[in-house]
Amino acid sequence: VSRRLTAVDIARRKGGEKVVSLTAYHAHTAGIVDPYVDFILVGDSLGNVMHGLETTVPVTLDMMILQGLAVMRGSKRALVVVDMPFGSYEESPQQAFHNAARILKETGAGAVKLEGGTHMAETVAFMTKRGVPVMGHVGLTPQSVNTMGGFRVQGRSEEGQKALEDDAMAISDAGAFAIVMEGIVEPVARRITEKVPAVTIGIGASPACDGQVLVLEDMLGLNEWVPKFVQKFGSLRAHIEEAVTAYAEAVREERFPGPEHVYQETKKEA
Ligand code: KIV
Numbered sequence: 494v495s496r497r498l499t500a501v502d503i504a505r506r507k508g509g510e511k512v513v514s515l516t517a518y519h520a521h522t523a524g525i526v527d528p529y530v531d532f533i534l535v536g537d538s539l540g541n542v543m544h545g546l547e548t549t550v551p552v553t554l555d556m557m558i559l560q561g562l563a564v565m566r567g568s569k570r571a572l573v574v575v576d577m578p579f580g581s582y583e584e585s586p587q588q589a590f591h592n593a594a595r596i597l598k599e600t601g602a603g604a605v606k607l608e609g610g611t612h613m614a615e616t617v618a619f620m621t622k623r624g625v626p627v628m629g630h631v632g633l634t635p636q637s638v639n640t641m642g643g644f645r646v647q648g649r650s651e652e653g654q655k656a657l658e659d660d661a662m663a664i665s666d667a668g669a670f671a672i673v674m675e676g677i678v679e680p681v682a683r684r685i686t687e688k689v690p691a692v693t694i695g696i697g698a699s700p701a702c703d704g705q706v707l708v709l710e711d712m713l714g715l716n717e718w719v720p721k722f723v724q725k726f727g728s729l730r731a732h733i734e735e736a737v738t739a740y741a742e743a744v745r746e747e748r749f750p751g752p753e754h755v756y757q758e759t760k761k762e763a
Pocket residue numbers: 516534535536537538539576673675696706707708
């Protein structure tokens with residue numbers, strides 16, 4: 494019997510074959526990426542991508558559970574990791590466990606991800622000791638946009654580098670099986686990956702990490718603007734525009750629907 498990859502399978506990949514991940518928010522995109530990735534991230538970036546929000550701050554637990562369920566239905570092989578949204582875990586270890594348990598029970602996902610470094614270590618330890626596989630997320634943490642004063646690359650100052658290394662080590666020591674490192678300068682990403690036992694997953698954090706993740710819509714070329722760290726591996730926006738233009742013309746010129754798309758009173762087809 495085939496089974497899904499687990500957090501334990503991902504943890505074993507430290508320093509080995511690169512871990513590959515993409516985000517997905519829907520059953521259909523989850524099904525498309527499932528055979529090719531090690532884990533699917535149901536990111537709270539769904540707030541930006543699906544809902545047109547400027548930040549991830551307004552994303553709710555209900556939104557994450559709904560999309561987590563859709564991704565579980567659409568996939569069968571990859572580990573599914575669901576982001577804990579802003580406000581659902583920061584208050585206390587108890588609050589974090591309570592909401593993580595809701596995610597795991599209501600979606601069937603295999604792990605949760607939360608943002609933060611040393612200040613979240615106690616919470617991560619509380620959760621992992623009680624059966625919740627946790628993925629950390631350090632560096633540029635978009636849920637803290639209001640205290641960071643914008644989205645900035647992390648680790649350019651000496652204090653910043655030290656803080657990042659402490660953050661990653663604290664989350665790894667607390668039992669996280671992996672840590673997303675977002676928007677971190679290369680030397681720091683490399684040092685952390687060498688030092689820290691948890692698998693490091695980079696996004697804008699150089700090839701030195703143990704694996705990589707991208708937002709699916711960004712790498713497919715669905716979004717016009719993408720950050721510097723994204724490569725557009727596809728050009729879906731152009732494909733969609735082409736198809737929509739052709740459809741609109743066909744309707745206006747009365748070429749669609751054609752005879753083959755029309756139901757008649759007597760059924761001719763088998
Ligand atoms: O929400 C998200 O898509 C993420 C990735 C960018 C790591 O957290």
